Amino acid sequence: MRYDEIPMSREFSQKIAHSLDDAPMHTALSRASLYFDLSRTWAFADLEDLEALKRRAREIKEFSIEHLEELLVQLQESVTRNGGRCYIAQNAQAANDYLLKLMRERGVTRAVKSKSMVTEEIELNKHLEAAGVEVIETDLGERIIQLAGERPFHITGPAIHKSREAVGKLFAEKLGVPYTDDPYELTKIARASLRQSYLEADIGITGANFVVAQTGTFIVITNEGNDRLTMTLPKIHVIITGIEKVVPTLADAGVLLKLLPRSATAQKLTSYVSLVTPTPDREVHVILVDNGRSRMRADAQFREALYCIRCGSCMNICPAFRAVGGHVYAGQTYMGVIGALWTAYVDHNGQGDLQQARELASLCMTCGLCAKECPVQIDLPWRNAQLLSRANGRLGRKPTDRLKSFVYRKLLPNRKRLARAVRAWQLGTRVGLPTIAQAILTRTDADFAHGLEILHGHQFAERFLHERLSELLAKNPNSSGQRVGYFVGCGIDLLYPDAGAATIKILQHNDCAVRCAEEHICCGVPAFYYGDESAAKRLARSNIEILEKLATEVVVSDEATCSAFLKNYSKLLRDDPAYAQRAEKLSQRVRELSEFLSQIELKPFQSVSEIVTYHAPCHLARPQKLGERPLELLRQIPSLEIKELEKSDHCCGGAGTYSTIHHRVSLKILSEELERLKATGAQTLMTPCSACMIQHQYGCRRQGLPVKTVHLSELLARAWGVE
Ligand code: SF4
Ligand code: SF4
DSSP states (O other), rough: GGGGGSSHHHHHHHHHHHHHOHHHHHHHHHHHHHHHHHHHHHHTOOOTHHHHHHHHHHHHHHHHHHTHHHHHHHHHHHHOOOOOOOEEESSHHHHHHHHHHHHHHHHEEEEEEEEOOHHHHHTTTHHHHHHTTTEEEEHHHHHHHHHHHHOSSSSTTTTTTOOOHHHHHHHHEEEEHOOOHHHHHHHHHHHHHHHHHHHHHEEEEEEOOOEEETTTTTEESSSSSSHHHHHHHSEEEEEEEEGGEEEEEEHHHHHHHHHHHHHHHSSSSSSEEEEOOTTTTEEEEEEEEEEEEEHHHTTTTTTTGGGGEEEEEEHSEEEEEHOTTTTTTBBBBBBBBHHHHHHTTTTTTSSSOOHHHHHEEEEOOOOOOOHHOTTOOOHHHHHHHHHHHHHEEEEEEEEHHHHHHHIIIITTOOOOHHHHHHHHHHHHHTTHHHHHHHHHHHHHHHHHHHHHHHHHHHOOOOOOOOGGHHHHTTTOSSSSSSSSEEOOHHHHHHHHHHHHHHHHHHHTTTTOEEESSSSSSOOOOOHTTOOOOOOHHHHHHHHHHHHHHHOOOOEEEEEEHHHHHHHHHHHTTTTTTTTHHHHHHHHHHHEEHHHTTTOOOOOOOOOOOOEEOOOOHHHHHHHOOTHHHHOOOOOOTTEEEOOOOOOOTTTOSSSGGGTTTTHHHHHHHHHHHHHHHHHHHHHHEOSSOOHHHHHHHHHHHHTOOOOEEHHHHHHHHHHHTOO
């Protein structure tokens, strides 16, 4: 049994394990990823203001989905006026029935088809073949997977996981041609085998990338031109696409067209852009598929997913997708993080599958790379977290999830209780408790059990930060310097108290009077991103009250993840009338440590002779766009030698507690990071995030790498002589 055939709901972790061991898939994906990584910059280089273009694209999609009903009426009128027939299918069954009836009436026995994800969604080929109609896929990638009997691996590159050697063997076996792995020869073979099919087909089926309501025009982009042969050689042309593809005008489609090929295949334009407007002299049918989209549109949390223009860049960039591939990180049709959102509403029968969607959503590490790439600015990690929350609320949880929920709801809101739990864990290590716990948990949740290894080897300090605060704060300067609130994150407090102490000392050294709240609670980020939105909101409300009492102009956090989430309180509590404004005010006051230090006058640095490299935490680099700030500080330290870490802002696989959810995926991503780390030759890795610190330390321990991991504040404290 291939791993993409194992039933997903029961065997998800087995599928993940198989995919992680699939060396040919990883080789093929690495080649493709290298191409995308290298070409992306070039593809966007000529756009003067990319962010403005993305904002415009988003506005177009927002408007189109908001006015979808009117636009669909307008589109139907336009198509009919032009001479075509337009049918809105409420679900997959209705779409297939329409087409099968048409085929029966016209006596169709052969069809050619160009690439269309909607036809995958409605399982068109299966239905046509059951009715005795032969369907030939004409897109090269689709043809390869049709011959292989597989499903698409990627939204724009259906056969991206296949090496040319594998394609050569497949063609030899299925098409009876001599083996070759020369891409040029393989393309010639595919072309020759398809030519006759176009001539013999009675019907040509295409999708559409954009649909223009005003003119009734359908825009199809390809690199092979197969769409043009498909739509023009057979007597009948059928366009099947989703209702969400409609936009008001050709000019609107033009804006989206600037972004789609660049984002999808790192091309300024695809080789073929076909604009099709039905005419009375040809039989053209348009089937617009709903199949769950209207329900998605009515859901405020998931409507945004309908803005997707199917570029696939959220898959290309995603470390989790690169690790497990598009046969595992996929619902019935759609892949990656956007696939998780769509799977909640859209599947083969238009009902959606929340269970499957939850499994996919669990793969996200919230690194934010996808959101940065998305041409229509969909807030993918945030929506993914909301999907998890919803699914957890409706479907219940596994025993280990209930344990995590206990942590989010009972321990994170009470630092002293959390500290006692950590101390109990420490004591337990002396009598082998973690080993026993791991042995028991392995039976119910192997990832959770293995993920605990990270904590197992951690050297805890004798005192947590909150136990040292009064003596640290007693050293506040007597100057009239700025009053600064310091937000003590859980990771810094319990795992890296020396880093927190260093933060207080360097702020004081630079004339700040540091204040801390007496009660310390978690910012809420672990609860939010792992599917407990209401627990996160409770923590956020409590933190707003606690931090308001501090009465400081700014609140500084030395945890990239905490500062990012505190800034996001305004988004989290947007619909809470009692807290929305207060959240907004707090969000404005929050500063990440390096951000704050770059805004005040700093004392001179002393020399530090060390070779250091820097890993930018995801939540610093993406949502806060501050990835360079720590480096700017380090560059001011005399004698410090900084070695550049390749992809320094890519996820290390830590992502808070991700390692306890998908331990093996986390390890794979970590091993790639460690290869890059080794290449720097640095003695020290600096990263201002406790989750990244513990993940790197764990990796270095496993591999015996002599690299020390430190927080930014610890290095700065040395450079200011206040260790
Ligand atoms: S946030 Fe990161 S891990 Fe999650 S889907 Fe996006 S790219 Fe993938
Ligand atoms: S969610 Fe955004 S990045 Fe992902 S496929 Fe859709 S448009 Fe592209």
